[in-house]
Amino acid sequence: MINIAVCGATGYTGYEIIKILLRHPKAHIKVLTAKLDKPTKISEEFPELKGKIDLACEELVVNHVLKKKVDLVFLALPHRVSMEYASRFIDKGKIVIDLSADFRIKDVKVYEKYYGQKHIYKDYITRCVYGLPELYKNRIQRTRFVANPGCYPTGSILAVAPLIAKKIAAKDTIILDAKSGATGAGRKAALGLIFGEVAENLMAYKVGVHQHSPEITQELSTLAGKEVDILFTPHLVPIRRGILTTAYVSLNKKADLSSLLRLYRSFYKNAPFVKIYDEGLLPQIHDIVNTNYCGIGLALSLDKKKVIIVSAIDNLLKGASGQAVQNMNLACGFPETMGLE
């Protein structure tokens, strides 16, 4: 049994972490923190939790959290805010699962360009493992500091990783056309997120400049052993949760679908949360919503030289909180799927 603090408990990802941990046989939530005008029980903010957990959300003060003898801290804080807290909990020997982007990007200059501010805890970046278990399970099992991947990168990287790792993709630009539900932007008051603006609307946004673009590039390039060129276009669609990513990859040579599917199944044979779809089938959001699964399906162009890959994840689970608990399981030596099925 480990004792846990969830910092940022009233956001969508904090809330989902709490719901998972309540079903987790080895987890005990000791502390919840949130930015609120006054101490508020979490069950007042989310009535569904009433009778299940009645902790009050307190202001995040590191020493207060340490006094509660927690073993592990989930940081579901805004980018840039997370940085300081992560470093301080690490210094005190806590296991930290950081859901922000602050330690995902290895190249500080790239981070500073895309997130628009100085990184003042550079030394911690190298101590941190990028928490995509399908690529880095062994390293996550040995770390105490995980940078939990972004939601878009999770869907995009899982969609194309086998082609990159196996050197089957041509050097052409990889197109990643991603469609995300509105909770991906967080639980915050913003004009662009209100129902009247989002419902019955579709838009592409931050084309070419989205902060998840360098994260995807970094991971795919690492996997390829050379720079991989991607074109990532996020879209906002009127669903609450889910990301569907349609990836377009040119191949080195003609392929057949059954070989590609075999390749994918083999690549993900130790990945309990990846489901490869049979020929002719593609994942939909309904298949994976409210689960930690990533569904992946493939189709070929008529000339068999391009492959279209569709991946589907729940942005709040495999794209955030579910993956965070998956990382906790690995870092703590629990079964990878514990509490997540």
Added chain:
Amino acid sequence: MINIAVCGATGYTGYEIIKILLRHPKAHIKVLTAKLDKPTKISEEFPELKGKIDLACEELVVNHVLKKKVDLVFLALPHRVSMEYASRFIDKGKIVIDLSADFRIKDVKVYEKYYGQKHIYKDYITRCVYGLPELYKNRIQRTRFVANPGCYPTGSILAVAPLIAKKIAAKDTIILDAKSGATGAGRKAALGLIFGEVAENLMAYKVGVHQHSPEITQELSTLAGKEVDILFTPHLVPIRRGILTTAYVSLNKKADLSSLLRLYRSFYKNAPFVKIYDEGLLPQIHDIVNTNYCGIGLALSLDKKKVIIVSAIDNLLKGASGQAVQNMNLACGFPETMGLE
């Protein structure tokens, strides 16, 4: 041709007024005002307007507006803000259509209780006509100052007015169960309005204390010539626009549906925007959305002593901006339906 200022042009109701006026053969928009960090063309805020109207939105300064020689001012401003501007434009002899609640409630104490602040322009209240053309067409035709009704009151009052006016309703409480789309709350950043909170959700809110309750009571009581008791319950539903109101009224004695329908048709015979549905049919939001119509349908309880009335309006049109232009038409001597069909 009249010259017009639309104050509060970037809200949902301001935007709808602009769109109607662009189709209106007698209206010329001279001034748009909005609260923005810098002067912004309205077509930047709403790309649909590009090439149709490219005025910049300016800060609302009464003297600036007066210099532009406008004849009529639409005030699509927040409650409490509208008060001062309405009085000043009235003083300068302008026709004012005020979409706020500031001059709807005759009893200042009631206003102050429900809107939570002092009313400092009491003298203007009596000079203002409640702009529900189906009840007050003659008075609107002779006024220069209209208090445009609330969205919920429009749907509720039109649903039951014939029964009240004709003394057919028993003295029992009238139940008004109203379901509104999210644009009814305005175009503003608020956590409770974001897509993640509104989609796939339903809620009743402000039960017994909604500020539209006294407005409905006032108008129905005036119509009845005595105090009418209502129970008004608003609900938020995940649609962008539309209010469906289900009203439950006890009758003095058994009724038959065809007589009631005749009564309704007769009561609304000079109301070009009210459609009474044939027996067995009830209005839906799809029937009236994007129009200025109010659809009304009736059904009887098995014992024929209670009538269920369903009314449907587009909250932004008949519930706000369409009705405002209808009032403009009446106040300016134009055909009532001009620009609205």
Added chain:
Amino acid sequence: MINIAVCGATGYTGYEIIKILLRHPKAHIKVLTAKLDKPTKISEEFPELKGKIDLACEELVVNHVLKKKVDLVFLALPHRVSMEYASRFIDKGKIVIDLSADFRIKDVKVYEKYYGQKHIYKDYITRCVYGLPELYKNRIQRTRFVANPGCYPTGSILAVAPLIAKKIAAKDTIILDAKSGATGAGRKAALGLIFGEVAENLMAYKVGVHQHSPEITQELSTLAGKEVDILFTPHLVPIRRGILTTAYVSLNKKADLSSLLRLYRSFYKNAPFVKIYDEGLLPQIHDIVNTNYCGIGLALSLDKKKVIIVSAIDNLLKGASGQAVQNMNLACGFPETMGLE
């Protein structure tokens, strides 16, 4: 461990039963039946189930099911179809949880009027218990044949039962204004259910003639010991799952809210799936969706002589499949909440 058949596995309620049973420690699904052109694995119909249950759905043939030695049968079949199968499984000594309406209505004439066809298994009606555990827990614990309540009746009856049982409601008509998501109509191809017709729409339907009206009347009248007059109006709203019911009840005399809340808490003290909300709070669909809970909140009219009750349920869980498993738990002697939290 009991062996189970789910008949009608590819509808929404069948699917939900399967998902619950997969988490239930005492349930083992042996047979799935569905009306399909050819035997199809349930995981082909619902990819989410892949790897968790791969049974094929077969044609419903009573003898085939019996051969599989099932102990209990869930009938998630259309009204009128269920009748025959229920009787045959009962004859063979199986426990039957019937989700159809075929055995809910005690008065055959009423059933035949509202469901439009002869009831040819009248003898079985009296052998069947109405499966609302909050009213009939003891009887359900001793039966082998449960008529699972309708979704609307569950939300409506739970909302007002304490007032009726405790003789606090005046004899006036009880208004039940219910708003349901689209899955309440089942998983079937119908023009009125397609996205283009339901999205951005609201409608009242079957006003005064809905088949759930006599079911509610029967149960409330039984509880009151005399005929209770209700006016039940169902509405279709564009959400996938959930029913919000707003009930309006006149009281015998003035009440205060805290006493009423105490009464509700007392009435439901042994009901693990009913949550009474604190003063000032009302349930929303988001609070209870994907759970078996019914949330109930109360408000009073200004004159304290009418109470407004809002109840919220997930129509597919507490309104159908969750309640069906709750009934299974009671009928089989398992803990009432097993598999449902």
Added chain:
Amino acid sequence: MINIAVCGATGYTGYEIIKILLRHPKAHIKVLTAKLDKPTKISEEFPELKGKIDLACEELVVNHVLKKKVDLVFLALPHRVSMEYASRFIDKGKIVIDLSADFRIKDVKVYEKYYGQKHIYKDYITRCVYGLPELYKNRIQRTRFVANPGCYPTGSILAVAPLIAKKIAAKDTIILDAKSGATGAGRKAALGLIFGEVAENLMAYKVGVHQHSPEITQELSTLAGKEVDILFTPHLVPIRRGILTTAYVSLNKKADLSSLLRLYRSFYKNAPFVKIYDEGLLPQIHDIVNTNYCGIGLALSLDKKKVIIVSAIDNLLKGASGQAVQNMNLACGFPETMGLE
């Protein structure tokens, strides 16, 4: 003034044609046809039309229509059904605007492969003009037979046509990732279209085999003067109307965005319904819904060798009925925008 028959009046596209024609100063609707069990007034099917048009929908019988002395026929019929009626009305000298796909594809073999049936009116194909006014205005002005483009092809072709026509696109595959609302599939009862299946879901479908793929290829290849390779992936998203297409095109050489925008503006300078967005802006569905406009915005990849084009149309207007009336205007010598603004 011309007399018009709308065949298939109760589908979404028929309904939209009627609504446009009611505002069109030169159009008079004489006949409506639909497949209904009994003659039904169109205003019973669509209450919004009540009081505006009360024609009954009749069975489509060519001689009946001819007797009514119509000048022009809109065929909003299913693919394959349209074929015969188009040919017969053409034989009788009527102007035909065919919204089906039956005469869009020049190569009969391709048609038969993608639409799965024999084309038995091949001779008429060459007599028909592909009704995309932005490419074929002159030809449409001189024809009496228009094949109205598909919704997806309209959005896709308009997005990339300038690059193709001006030989700026490299020979690489053009990626067309299109997201469509649910009305694109028509107004018909189908399980895959019901609210419970579409809401909160996203899916790619018919990847590589969609029937609009050869239509896009045909038109872009004609424009290029050589075979153009495309990869078109349609997606279903939970909105009622609208198609957002994100196109990815490799360029022959590095480009700058302002030159590309100039090129687009120049190419579409005579296209009143195409709006090119300023640098940094991209069209959204809200900008164009309920209008006949196609919004187009551009962005460049970091290496300036790929351009991302986003186009937005209302699938029922510019993607179907609005474009059909635009074609009518051209074929009849009316101003192109008449009735459409």
